[in-house]
Amino acid sequence: MIPQIWSEKLLATMINADRNGAAELIDQAxxxxxxxxxxxxxxxxxxxxxxxxxxxxxxxxxxxxxxxxKIAEDALLRCIPEKSDTAHTKGAVVIGNIEDDFHSLGRxxxxxxxxxxxxxxxxxxxDVPAEELLEKALEVNASVIGASAMxxxxxxxxxxxxxxxxxxxxxxxxxxxxxxxxxxxxPDLVAEVGGDGTVRNAVGAxxxxxxxxxxxxxxxxx
Amino acid sequence: MNFHTVxxxxxxxxxxxxxxxxxxxxxxELLFLDSMLHMDPPRLEATLTxxxxxxxxxxxxxxxxxxxxxxxxxxxxxxxxxxRVNVINCAQLLLGRDRYxxxxxxxxFMVLPEWAQRWEHIxxxxxxxxxxxxxxxxxxxxxxxxxxxxxxVPVPEQYLVEFSAxxxxxxxxxxxxxxxxxxxxxxxxxxxxxxAGQEAEVQYEK
Numbered sequence: 001m002i003p004q005i006w007s008e009k010l011l012a013t014m015i016n017a018d019r020n021g022a023a024e025l026i027d028q029a030x031x032x033x034x035x036x037x038x039x040x041x042x043x044x045x046x047x048x049x050x051x052x053x054x055x056x057x058x059x060x061x062x063x064x065x066x067x068x069x070k071i072a073e074d075a076l077l078r079c080i081p082e083k084s085d086t087a088h089t090k091g092a093v094v095i096g097n098i099e100d101d102f103h104s105l106g107r108x109x110x111x112x113x114x115x116x117x118x119x120x121x122x123x124x125x126x127d128v129p130a131e132e133l134l135e136k137a138l139e140v141n142a143s144v145i146g147a148s149a150m151x152x153x154x155x156x157x158x159x160x161x162x163x164x165x166x167x168x169x170x171x172x173x174x175x176x177x178x179x180x181x182x183x184x185x186x187p188d189l190v191a192e193v194g195g196d197g198t199v200r201n202a203v204g205a206x207x208x209x210x211x212x213x214x215x216x217x218x219x220x221x222x
Numbered sequence: 223m224n225f226h227t228v229x230x231x232x233x234x235x236x237x238x239x240x241x242x243x244x245x246x247x248x249x250x251e252l253l254f255l256d257s258m259l260h261m262d263p264p265r266l267e268a269t270l271t272x273x274x275x276x277x278x279x280x281x282x283x284x285x286x287x288x289x290x291x292x293x294x295x296x297x298x299x300x301x302x303x304x305x306r307v308n309v310i311n312c313a314q315l316l317l318g319r320d321r322y323x324x325x326x327x328x329x330x331f332m333v334l335p336e337w338a339q340r341w342e343h344i345x346x347x348x349x350x351x352x353x354x355x356x357x358x359x360x361x362x363x364x365x366x367x368x369x370x371x372x373x374x375v376p377v378p379e380q381y382l383v384e385f386s387a388x389x390x391x392x393x394x395x396x397x398x399x400x401x402x403x404x405x406x407x408x409x410x411x412x413x414x415x416x417x418a419g420q421e422a423e424v425q426y427e428k
Contacts, residue, residue: 151293153290
């Protein structure tokens with residue numbers, strides 16, 4: 001079966017809240033020899049992107065989206081590769097849903113992808129005040145903070161984190177990655193909240209964080 | 223200026239809104255939309271837009287009693303220059319921000335009185351969740367059902383028992399006053415009046 005067909009079938013299970021069906025589908029793909037990375041990139045990722053589009057087009061309710069998202073998370077966990085080399089990491093990153101935001105799927109997915117890509121991920125969870133995100137970044141010497149928000153109102157709370165970073169004179173040293181459904185249908189919001197970058201989905205997170213870390217290191221070098 | 227206020231509210235808090243007006247704590251006109259519109263976001267947004275368009279140019283101010291229920295809720299606020307309760311959802315409206323955050327930390331699934339009557343239809347028909355899937359999903363993400371008892375209708379114990387069995391989560395009742403809700407409504411009304419005042423000045427200058 002070609003990946004597109006797998007992906008369409010997976011999306012259908014997600015929309016129909018068929019958790020077992022989604023699990024069986026992923027297991028079947030793996031059993032048929034599809035590599036885990038390919039399941040993620042060619043089957044799961046397009047389904048997640050499509051799910052995001054349905055949300056953006058508002059053809060799914062928040063409740064339906066939530067249920068579908070949980071199934072996507074299950075599927076991701078079934079095929080995420082084990083982190084093999086713990087001695088060699090790309091560096092530390094801090095992620096969290098910004099204060100008042102409780103939509104954890106995107107953040108968890110990004111965390112899984114980053115961890116699998118070799119980052120030391122410090123996931124502070126939901127509803128994290130800006131101060132905590134910054135303090136943790138300083139504690140673990142992270143160059144990038146990833147702040148997540150799903151809705152318009154909560155995304156605006158990221159402005160406080162931007163302000164804190166700037167007020168502490170850390171503008172170049174600590175970069176701010178922002179993400180969540182709201183940034184996909186409203187890209188102008190990235191600049192409005194002071195983000196240094198975003199990606200549409202978790203698959204691109206590693207590349208974004210690498211880019212931002214490189215920028216931070218370059219700016220920190222005299 | 224003394225503005226006539228239109229409260230455009232989700233029907234999920236109908237009883238609470240009517241009680242606040244009955245007590246004389248808010249005044250003006252109450253308009254309610256069916257809470258089931260949340261299951262169909264385009265219809266929710268289209269309906270809200272239509273009502274807001276109907277009220278454009280009317281004297282007075284309008285307050286949206288909605289959380290972040292549509293992906294473009296803030297756009298509607300800015301487009302129609304209305305007030306909106308500064309909460310992310312109706313549970314936070316009843317509980318206030320601090321208590322809501324505490325309960326979320328406890329992984330509570332909050333059940334509002336109006337919603338409790340419809341739990342079976344929403345979970346089974348709208349979301350298509352079988353008991354087994356609901357059990358798994360709710361168990362993974364939530365720790366307890368918390369019924370928010372605003373004291374206006376009897377606690378629907380039978381529904382809660384059934385929902386608990388369906389979801390696999392224990393349940394409890396949390397009594398809420400309408401104080402937090404009232405404060406949030408009045409804050410939003412101040413903003414709505416300010417918008418309306420600016421509009422009135424513009425009209426006067428014309």
